[in-house]
Amino acid sequence: MAMLHQSPRGFVYKLGNSLYVPLTSQCNSLTLPQSRGDEFHLPTSVVAALCRVRDAELRNFDVTTEEERVDETKWYLNDDGKDLPPKMKLPEPQFEALPSISPQDSSLYREREPKLSDLLHDIRGELTIPTRQSIDAIVIAGEGEPTLRLEDTIELVQRIRSLTSTILDSASPVRTPPAIRLTTNGLVIQESSPTSIPQKLWDCGISRISVALMTWNAKQYYELMKPVMNESSKSGFDTVCDFIKDAVAVEGDLEVEITAVDRSDVDKSKTEALAESLGVTKSVRWRPYFP
Numbered sequence: 001m002a003m004l005h006q007s008p009r010g011f012v013y014k015l016g017n018s019l020y021v022p023l024t025s026q027c028n029s030l031t032l033p034q035s036r037g038d039e040f041h042l043p044t045s046v047v048a049a050l051c052r053v054r055d056a057e058l059r060n061f062d063v064t065t066e067e068e069r070v071d072e073t074k075w076y077l078n079d080d081g082k083d084l085p086p087k088m089k090l091p092e093p094q095f096e097a098l099p100s101i102s103p104q105d106s107s108l109y110r111e112r113e114p115k116l117s118d119l120l121h122d123i124r125g126e127l128t129i130p131t132r133q134s135i136d137a138i139v140i141a142g143e144g145e146p147t148l149r150l151e152d153t154i155e156l157v158q159r160i161r162s163l164t165s166t167i168l169d170s171a172s173p174v175r176t177p178p179a180i181r182l183t184t185n186g187l188v189i190q191e192s193s194p195t196s197i198p199q200k201l202w203d204c205g206i207s208r209i210s211v212a213l214m215t216w217n218a219k220q221y222y223e224l225m226k227p228v229m230n231e232s233s234k235s236g237f238d239t240v241c242d243f244i245k246d247a248v249a250v251e252g253d254l255e256v257e258i259t260a261v262d263r264s265d266v267d268k269s270k271t272e273a274l275a276e277s278l279g280v281t282k283s284v285r286w287r288p289y290f291p
Helices: 044-058 103-109 116-127 146-169 197-204 218-225 236-248 268-277
Strands: 013-015 018-021 137-140 179-184 208-212 255-262 285-288
Touching: 013 044, 018 116, 116 146, 137 146, 146 179, 146 197, 197 236, 208 236, 218 236, 236 255, 255 268
Parallel strands: 018 137, 137 179, 179 208, 208 255, 255 285
Antiparallel strands: 013 018
16 A cells, blocks of 8 residues: 555656745745635646645644555545546645744754655656656745745755756766755744855755745735744744845845736735835746636
8 A cells, every 4th residue: 555655646746847846835824825816726736746745744743653544535646647627726725824933943844744855756756757858947845835944945955956966977968957946935034143044045056036025015915925923023024025135135146036926906016116125136926816
């Protein structure tokens, strides 16, 4: 009987020429899929991978045996691709939003499921399929917020760099390593350290960070994202803005991208002006909204 974390389809998924690696389904705000609207649908293969991440994380809190947890009726564990729609809505999250944590506390989330070894196994499998279209980027992203596992994020990126170098050394010399990118809500509490968290992310090998700013207005940001912050922390909106400024100030060629959802109640020109005032040179990337 197959175990949940050993599903042959794994945790990672492809969209275009990018390979997405979800570290968690948990979040310190509404998840990014939730922010896209009630009718937002994803490719069925993506929904399946994200559901497998959820199941893996439940093992951190479930005291029953693994054999008892395996459910052969779950379509995303056993489907063969038949009789399924091309896109599906991701079910409601299984976890309530978590408070943002400081990097000192991120060890609480270290080496949780899915394990880094399982994710790396999946990544190697995708990179070494000879008939597969080339992968230009590996994106640390998924349903939840990857920086809740900040130490794991840094270690995973370092191990991906080592993995891709090994693979390329044994392959054609004309191939180049895929870029490694991170998608985040930016609700990251800066530690008392001279090195900012975006700087650490650049130093470990991330070349682009996409930050969900969502809007220009602090009150509306809270309404749209419902951030959960510790009592001693700044507001969620201020935390995101400070994260963006730290990312822009990184010593290195870190690409900073701001994303927002194209809702009728969000002032696009003011949001773009805010991003520019924070030092971002690229235009805001507006994602479609599905109410």
